Amino acid sequence: MTHEHGHQTTTHEHAGHGHDHGDHAHGHGDHAHGTGLLDKVRHGLSEMFGMHSHDHADSADEALEGSARGMVALKVSFTALMVTAFAQLAIVYFTGSVALLADTIHNFSDALTAIPLYLAFVIGRRAATDRYLYGYKRAEDLAGLFIVLMILLSAIIAGWESFRRLLDPQPIEHIGVLFGAGVIGFLGNELVALYRIRIGKEIGSAALVADGHHARTDGLTSLAVALGAVGVWLGFEQADPIIGILISIAIFGVLRTAARDIFRRLMDGVDPEVRTQVEALALQVADVERVSSCRVRWLGHRMRAEVSVQVDGRMTVEQGHAVGDAVKQRLVEGVQHLTEVAVHIDTATTHASPAPVG
Structure with missing residues (x-):
């Protein structure tokens, strides 16, 4: 037959x-968690630092759980980056550092990319309809495209401000504070980057991974701000705008990687x-x-x-x-x-x- x-x-x-x-x-799958306060605290720490143990037999709906984990990662990292960005903005006001200003602009743009990505995770959880037979999961990749555009915008703004300050130098004050702000910015952004990239890889989200690399560039450029402060302290006044230009170049490097990954997702690669x-x-x-x-x-x-x-x-x-x-x-x-x-x-x-x- x-x-x-x-x-x-x-x-x-x-x-x-x-x-x-x-x-x-x-x-692996979903987890059964206790409802007591201690269990909730333990679960929260597990989500943030990756201490979960998983049992495949316990899986109920890991696709939804993955979206939830991505949303938690975005909320935590958004809060951390906004605190860092506002702290840096206050220091920019007192120091007049264009390199720190460029880094602060990038921090704000990085933090704000969490909003459309968060909404994409929410939309992606919706059930399929008669029109959208595969559901709304593609919203996540569209949010990734927005992240790429934000990286491009931050690179252009940072580069222009640095070039303008290079032609019109401004005195830098409170160099010690500027150096400390750069180091703190590096540590904060690198922690956010590690967190976003880890969660993004675990749940398979190219957009969240791209956002993590965006944060990592912020961390490296914050470290560059600290190095610029050292250059000014040593008597090289143009170190600050030059570092700002280097920041812009670094952002363009991240843009290339992020754009490639998102393009592949949109093209079913x-x-x-x-x-x-x-x-x-x-x-x-x-x-x-x-x-x-x-x-x-x-x-x-x-x-x-x-x-x-x-x-x-x-x-x-x-x-x-x-x-x-x-x-x-x-x-x-x-x-x-x-x-x-x-x-x-x-x-x-x-x-x-x-x-x-x-």
């Missing part, structure tokens, strides 16, 4: 199960190793003879795979469905960030047909 049938997952994202798989880099892994895992399932086709795409911080596998043409429809379920089970459990799998069953007619009777 020869047959062919499609096998897809649309109403629930885990083959044969009533739950999704999600965001953690190690492919994935690492070639992902496709190789999907095909290898599908071939491990019993009765799968070959993988006819394989496509993988990102939807926000989750991946969706569409796989066609070939089986013996003598299988029944029920047996073919069982193979499709097994393939989806294997892929969701084995591929990081993959939560949606559509499997199509192709049949192979490699066996000779019986001779006609009579």
Whole structure:
């Protein structure tokens, strides 16, 4: 008997199960947390410093959990960067440092990029509709595009202010305070960068990772401000605007990396190793003879795979469905960030047909 049938997952994202798989880099799930004050404090510290232990069997909906973790990361980092930026703004007023002003502008822009990204996480949690059949997860990548534009804007503003101050030098005061502000800015931004990048990688969010690299550049440029203060202290008055120009160049470097990553997400780009892994895992399932086709795409911080596998043409429809379920089970459990799998069953007619009777 020869047959062919499609096998897809649309109403629930885990083959044969009533739950999704999600965001953690190690492919584990939701957690059962106590409701007491001590448990809440422990959970909060775990979210901030990554001390969670995960049990795959406990997963209920990691895609939603990943969005929630991204939102927590944005709220924490937004608060930290705004405090740092306002502190630096006050020091700019007293010191007149254009390098610190450039760094402060970048800090404000970095903090403000958390707002559209936060909204994108909220929108991305909405269910699919008759018009948006894949849901709203792409909102996250659109927010990443906004982050790229903000990085570009901050680079242009910082470069212009530094160039203007280079042509019209202004005296720098309170050099010791300026140096301290640069060091503090570096430490604060680097902590935010580490936090954003770690959470972004764990949940598969290119936009959050890009925002983390944005913060890291802030940290490095804050350190450059401190070095500029040292240069002024040593008698090189133009050190401050020159450092400001170098800050702008550094921002353009981050812009290139962030733009590349976001462009790849918007164009459905994935690492070639992902496709190789999907095909290898599908071939491990019993009765799968070959993988006819394989496509993988990102939807926000989750991946969706569409796989066609070939089986013996003598299988029944029920047996073919069982193979499709097994393939989806294997892929969701084995591929990081993959939560949606559509499997199509192709049949192979490699066996000779019986001779006609009579």
